[in-house]
Amino acid sequence: MSPRTKPAAAHDTDDLLAAIEAIVGAENVLREPEDMQPYLVEWRDRYVGQARAIVRPSNTGEVSSVMALAHEAGQPIVPQGGNTGLVGGQIPAGGGDEIVLSLARLNRIRDIDTLGDTMTVEAGCVLEAIHEAAEVVERMFPLSLGAQGSCMIGGNLASNAGGTAVLAYGNARDLTLGLEVVLADGRVWNGLRALKKDNTGYDLKDLFIGSEGTLGIITAAVIKLFPKPRATATAFVGVASVEAALNLLNDTRAAVGGALTAFEFMPRIGIEFVLRHVQGSRDPLEAEHPWYVLMELSSGIEESLDETLETILGGGYERGNVVDATVAKSHAEAQALWRMRLMLSEVQKHEGGSIKHDVAVPVARMGEFVRAASELVAGMVPGCRPVPFGHLGDGNVHFNVSQPPGADREAFLAQWERVNDAVHDLVMTFGGSVSAEHGIGQMKRSLLRRIKDPVEYDLMKTLKSALDPKGLLNPGKVL
Ligand code: FAD
Ligand code: ZN
Numbered sequence: 086m087s088p089r090t091k092p093a094a095a096h097d098t099d100d101l102l103a104a105i106e107a108i109v110g111a112e113n114v115l116r117e118p119e120d121m122q123p124y125l126v127e128w129r130d131r132y133v134g135q136a137r138a139i140v141r142p143s144n145t146g147e148v149s150s151v152m153a154l155a156h157e158a159g160q161p162i163v164p165q166g167g168n169t170g171l172v173g174g175q176i177p178a179g180g181g182d183e184i185v186l187s188l189a190r191l192n193r194i195r196d197i198d199t200l201g202d203t204m205t206v207e208a209g210c211v212l213e214a215i216h217e218a219a220e221v222v223e224r225m226f227p228l229s230l231g232a233q234g235s236c237m238i239g240g241n242l243a244s245n246a247g248g249t250a251v252l253a254y255g256n257a258r259d260l261t262l263g264l265e266v267v268l269a270d271g272r273v274w275n276g277l278r279a280l281k282k283d284n285t286g287y288d289l290k291d292l293f294i295g296s297e298g299t300l301g302i303i304t305a306a307v308i309k310l311f312p313k314p315r316a317t318a319t320a321f322v323g324v325a326s327v328e329a330a331l332n333l334l335n336d337t338r339a340a341v342g343g344a345l346t347a348f349e350f351m352p353r354i355g356i357e358f359v360l361r362h363v364q365g366s367r368d369p370l371e372a373e374h375p376w377y378v379l380m381e382l383s384s385g386i387e388e389s390l391d392e393t394l395e396t397i398l399g400g401g402y403e404r405g406n407v408v409d410a411t412v413a414k415s416h417a418e419a420q421a422l423w424r425m426r427l428m429l430s431e432v433q434k435h436e437g438g439s440i441k442h443d444v445a446v447p448v449a450r451m452g453e454f455v456r457a458a459s460e461l462v463a464g465m466v467p468g469c470r471p472v473p474f475g476h477l478g479d480g481n482v483h484f485n486v487s488q489p490p491g492a493d494r495e496a497f498l499a500q501w502e503r504v505n506d507a508v509h510d511l512v513m514t515f516g517g518s519v520s521a522e523h524g525i526g527q528m529k530r531s532l533l534r535r536i537k538d539p540v541e542y543d544l545m546k547t548l549k550s551a552l553d554p555k556g557l558l559n560p561g562k563v564l
Pocket of ligand 2: 476483
């Protein structure tokens with residue numbers, strides 16, 4: 086980790102906070118515990134932090150001034166967007182000497198360019214609000230994830246979020262053309278370029294994307310828009326195994342290529358969790374199946390894709406890859422099918438403790454991995470309930486493990502590290518990644534050191550000390 090400057094003494098802190106109040110207004114510097122609480126606890130209660138204050142600037146200039154003051158005073162800063170991150174990156178990890186910098190008030194859409202198909206957004210724009218703004222001009226911003234009603238684009242970019250549309254459109258990195266970033270010392274880098282081609286030296290934007298608030302504060306971005314699909318078709322498919330799902334994926338790609346825009350997989354137990362905890366949900370298929378696939382086709386031209394989808398599913402049935410399937414007959418039906426998938430993260434909360442893994446393995450070996458990992462955790466915690474689901478087309482599985490029914494939640498969660506270590510070791514033997522899309526944060530910090538190539542790790546530290554020489558940006562995270 087970079088050297089930490091000694092924290093300021095209490096009276097210096099009061100001076101610093103007074104100076105910050107003069108910039109953002111006293112009402113945007115929260116100091117009372119009950120006001121700070123929502124910013125210091127993540128939604129699963131796994132990370133609970135302490136802070137000197139929560140600071141809520143409203144524009145880039147204010148962020149810049151606050152950062153310049155913090156730099157001078159040696160004040161550590163934790164950037165935060167929608168507080169939906171899953172690795173504790175947005176929650177202070179220190180003993181209470183940090184300031185949380187909330188970007189929520191930077192929530193303007195600065196520009197929409199329908200000729201160049203770009204949108205310039207501030208960091209605090211909620212992802213769903215961006216979807217809606219794109220919709221108004223008959224465009225689409227494809228980044229989609231379960232937290233889209235609360236996560237913010239700055240957080241999405243800082244964590245290089247993935248989600249359900251990576252298969253066709255790539256992750257947050259692939260959807261970004263330019264960035265505006267406030268550096269650790271308060272300087273503003275205006276990289277808000279809307280160019281598809283720009284080979285003028287190092288690509289700094291790609292350095293900040295995925296840096297989880299450790300290299301700079303993202304204040305705005307130029308993101309790519311896409312034509313709104315004119316037709317979509319959605320199916321919910323029961324399959325006997327992950328291998329059968331993979332065969333179906335392969336056949337579908339061969340048949341429609343880029344028109345396959347989602348291919349998500351879920352186990353039966355995940356469906357049961359949704360049926361149990363989401364009001365109004367119903368089982369899409371009559372019989373129970375060990376695995377399910379949610380697949381979506383999209384087209385830019387006005388056509389019915391239902392027939393194409395039915396043909397693909399018919400072929401899958403003949404080849405023994407599909408056991409049963411339903412195709413949505415309306416937008417509402419498609420949404421109900423999507424809800425089965427998107428509620429999966431949340432419903433696990435209602436089943437007690439859940440030990441999480443966000444991992445990637447080569448697509449072709451997903452079935453083998455899921456079996457091996459399930460056996461592994463069953464041996465470690467008898468009665469535990471693996472809930473492996475996710476983005477099959479990307480080789481990304483959320484290998485989550487729910488506690489045995491009726492077991493003590495805390496005792497189960499106490500095994501988090503032990504179970505994580507074993508599963509991550511297994512992932513490495515598959516040539517996989519221990520963080521496919523959620524990042525490193527505080528959760529996987531020690532793991533990073535263990536698995537990274539030493540030269541790569543060294544280069545990361547070099548970059549960190551060049552951009553944040555005082556080690557004030559999100560200390561205790563990533564490195
Ligand atoms: P926060 O949680 O506030 O912050 C995340 C990280 O970014 C922290 O390290 C923080 O310090 C940093 N940060 C935030 N804003 C800035 C900024 N402006 N500048 C610099 N650093 C900043 N992720 C996926 O990739 N795919 C999924 O499918 C997915 N599904 C999810 C489903 C649910 C129900 C939930 C709760 C989360 C899911 N996530 C998923 C996690 C995902 O990373 C976050 O939801 C989202 O991308 C983070 O955005 P946020 O605004 O909440 O960021
Ligand atoms: Zn995911």
